[in-house]
Amino acid sequence: MSNITPEAFVLGLSAIGSAIVMFVGFGVGLGQGLATGKAVESIARQPEAKGDIMSTMFAGLAMTETSVIFALIVALVLLFANPLVGKL
Amino acid sequence: MHDVSNIGPRVIIWFDEGPFKGLYITETVFWAIIVSVGVIIFTLVSARRLERDPKGAQGVAELIVEFTYNMVRNTMGKHCIGFAPFIGTLFLYLLFANALGLIGFRPVTSDMNMTFALSILVFFLIQVNSMRSRGVIGYFRHFCEPYPLMLPIKIIEDFTFPISLSFRLFGNILAGVIIMALVFSGLGFLSESVLHLPIPLLEAVFPLPLNAFFDIFEPILQAFVFSMLTMSFIAKAIATHEH
Numbered sequence: 001m002s003n004i005t006p007e008a009f010v011l012g013l014s015a016i017g018s019a020i021v022m023f024v025g026f027g028v029g030l031g032q033g034l035a036t037g038k039a040v041e042s043i044a045r046q047p048e049a050k051g052d053i054m055s056t057m058f059a060g061l062a063m064t065e066t067s068v069i070f071a072l073i074v075a076l077v078l079l080f081a082n083p084l085v086g087k088l
Numbered sequence: 089m090h091d092v093s094n095i096g097p098r099v100i101i102w103f104d105e106g107p108f109k110g111l112y113i114t115e116t117v118f119w120a121i122i123v124s125v126g127v128i129i130f131t132l133v134s135a136r137r138l139e140r141d142p143k144g145a146q147g148v149a150e151l152i153v154e155f156t157y158n159m160v161r162n163t164m165g166k167h168c169i170g171f172a173p174f175i176g177t178l179f180l181y182l183l184f185a186n187a188l189g190l191i192g193f194r195p196v197t198s199d200m201n202m203t204f205a206l207s208i209l210v211f212f213l214i215q216v217n218s219m220r221s222r223g224v225i226g227y228f229r230h231f232c233e234p235y236p237l238m239l240p241i242k243i244i245e246d247f248t249f250p251i252s253l254s255f256r257l258f259g260n261i262l263a264g265v266i267i268m269a270l271v272f273s274g275l276g277f278l279s280e281s282v283l284h285l286p287i288p289l290l291e292a293v294f295p296l297p298l299n300a301f302f303d304i305f306e307p308i309l310q311a312f313v314f315s316m317l318t319m320s321f322i323a324k325a326i327a328t329h330e331h
Contacts, residue, residue, distance in 0.1 A: 062313040069259035
């Protein structure tokens with residue numbers, strides 16, 4: 001444990017952190033699955049409103065996706081442009 | 089493009105001496121100019137000789153224009169039909185800028201500068217239109233509606249919209265670029281050191297489904313989402329009591 005350099009320690013913990021932050025995808029996947037299921041239900045009930053339902057669903061899915069995109073950005077910053085290494 | 093060690097855009101043109109010393113052009117700028125010139129040439133060619141019975145390029149152009157006007161009319165209402173040319177330009181440009189990975193180059197929108205420029209454009213469009221439709225006093229008053237305690241939340245809401253819009257486009261496209269780069273380098277490694285092929289033959293057919301998803305479906309979806317959110321936020325900004 002004593003022969004680990006501080007840079008290696010920070011980089012390793014950043015890699016673990018970037019893996020943990022992508023766990024946001026769990027919740028977003030659940031939410032998007034629920035939304036798509038509801039959209040399929042309403043298309044089955046009213047097939048003539050398919051175009052409206054689809055475009056509203058895609059806009060809503062894009063809004064839902066925002067949190068996982070932010071998580072992706074944080075993970076990418078931790079992996080490729082780590083700001084914590086410079087503070088050592 | 090298929091290089092995992094550096095995810096930023098490469099510098100492809102730079103000047104060491106002369107009047108432009110220190111100036112450099114990344115592939116983002118290069119391909120952005122190429123795509124916009126391509127779209128302009130397409131519009132000029134398709135609108136050069138307009139005929140009553142459209143054929144060829146004019147038919148495609150009429151299809152695009154009709155689709156755009158229908159989309160704007162359905163989303164924003166009839167009184168906002170003047171925004172259709174802007175939305176159509178945005179949609180067409182984003183479509184081709186996102187789909188550059190199909191011909192093996194880096195998509196323009198996988199650079200954060202590009203997406204932030206677009207979303208700042210949309211931000212000012214929304215604010216100016218809000219001010220024009222509400223008047224200056226009404227513009228500042230609507231931040232305090234329904235009651236003045238909402239002021240910070242309303243301001244934060246207005247300023248996070250361009251950030252989330254640009255990050256959404258950037259993150260989606262960059263995730264596609266990274267996944268394609270990982271798949272290509274993995275297949276290259278497999279065919280080179282496991283199967284001992286002289287050329288990376290595995291890179292030929294296997295990435296096709298991924299290409300179809302990340303370079304055809306995702307560009308269309310993201311261009312649609314970007315223009316859809318732009319439209320709905322402009323419509324929300326100029327919504328008055330008469331409509």
